[in-house]
Amino acid sequence: MISFNAKAQNEFNTETDQFYKVISFDEKVDFGIIDTSVTWIITNLQNNISTTLHGNDINNYQFKEPGEYQINFQENKIHTEACNHPLFAENLRIKVLPVKISFDFSKIEFSEKLQKGVNYTNLLVSIPVKITIKENSIQKIIAPSLAVSGIGVSLTTKSVENEIILNNQIHLLKYKVSGIIEKETFLMFDFYDLNNQAQTYNLSQIIK
Numbered sequence: 022m023i024s025f026n027a028k029a030q031n032e033f034n035t036e037t038d039q040f041y042k043v044i045s046f047d048e049k050v051d052f053g054i055i056d057t058s059v060t061w062i063i064t065n066l067q068n069n070i071s072t073t074l075h076g077n078d079i080n081n082y083q084f085k086e087p088g089e090y091q092i093n094f095q096e097n098k099i100h101t102e103a104c105n106h107p108l109f110a111e112n113l114r115i116k117v118l119p120v121k122i123s124f125d126f127s128k129i130e131f132s133e134k135l136q137k138g139v140n141y142t143n144l145l146v147s148i149p150v151k152i153t154i155k156e157n158s159i160q161k162i163i164a165p166s167l168a169v170s171g172i173g174v175s176l177t178t179k180s181v182e183n184e185i186i187l188n189n190q191i192h193l194l195k196y197k198v199s200g201i202i203e204k205e206t207f208l209m210f211d212f213y214d215l216n217n218q219a220q221t222y223n224l225s226q227i228i229k
Contacts, residue, residue: 041113043216045121046087046155052079052109062093087119087155119155120162122214124148126222129210135228137202141176144198146210148222151190161186167196168211168219171228173204202228 042050057076064071067088074082084090092113125148132145146167164180181195202208206228211219 039114040089040116041092041110043116043118043218044084045118045214045216047083047085047121048117049080049083050115055079056096058097060095060097062095064091064093066091084115084117087117087158090115090117118215119158120215121153122165122220123151123153124212124220124222125150129222135202135208135224137205137228140201142199145181146178146196146198148194148212150192150194152185152187152192153190154187159187162215164194165215166213168213169198169208170211171202171206171208173206174200174202174208176200176202205229 044050055076059076061074061079061082062071063074063079063082065086065088067086072082079092092115094109094111094113128149130147132143132147133139133141135144150165152162161184164182164185166180167178169176169178177199179197179199181197185192185194208224208228210222210224212222213219
């Protein structure tokens with residue numbers, strides 16, 4: 022059993038720069054439209070098992086097991102015309118995490134009404150999340166971060182709990198929000214998971 026503590030989380034954020042993509046287990050990576058002449062060799066670096074794919078098949082490949090993968094990109098034709106696929110490095114690395122987080126935006130709640138011109142000091146945003154882990158490999162994680170944006174918006178956020186103990190699948194996350202909304206605007210709430218990918222909630226009504 023392992024846990025993500027604050028130090029480990031900082032190290033993780035630094036490590037993400039080493040990878041083409043960081044995803045959760047059972048997810049796929051969209052590489053775009055790929056010519057059929059391209060060969061991909063995907064190697065699981067934990068067990069050294071390789072899979073060979075061609076063209077767009079890479080987009081349907083499911084990274085089921087956590088760990089690191091190396092992807093070898095090979096183009097098997099001589100160019101006589103402009104490329105019609107993205108350019109990739111010969112070797113790419115994918116990191117697959119043993120945890121995935123899903124936010125239930127249908128149940129997001131605010132402790133106060135959001136209004137223009139109000140200086141908030143203790144507004145609470147609450148949202149249920151489902152956290153799934155692979156084979157009970159993690160005991161706790163750092164709480165996902167939240168960023169709020171919009172025109173004339175100066176809001177800062179802080180998670181009420183820094184760590185989430187993974188004793189249940191469903192957890193209620195709470196964030197303290199401080200600052201002011203200076204103009205009429207729509208608000209966008211970006212919740213960043215452990216992959217540093219934003220899951221976004223757009224508030225449907227304009228703030229007045």
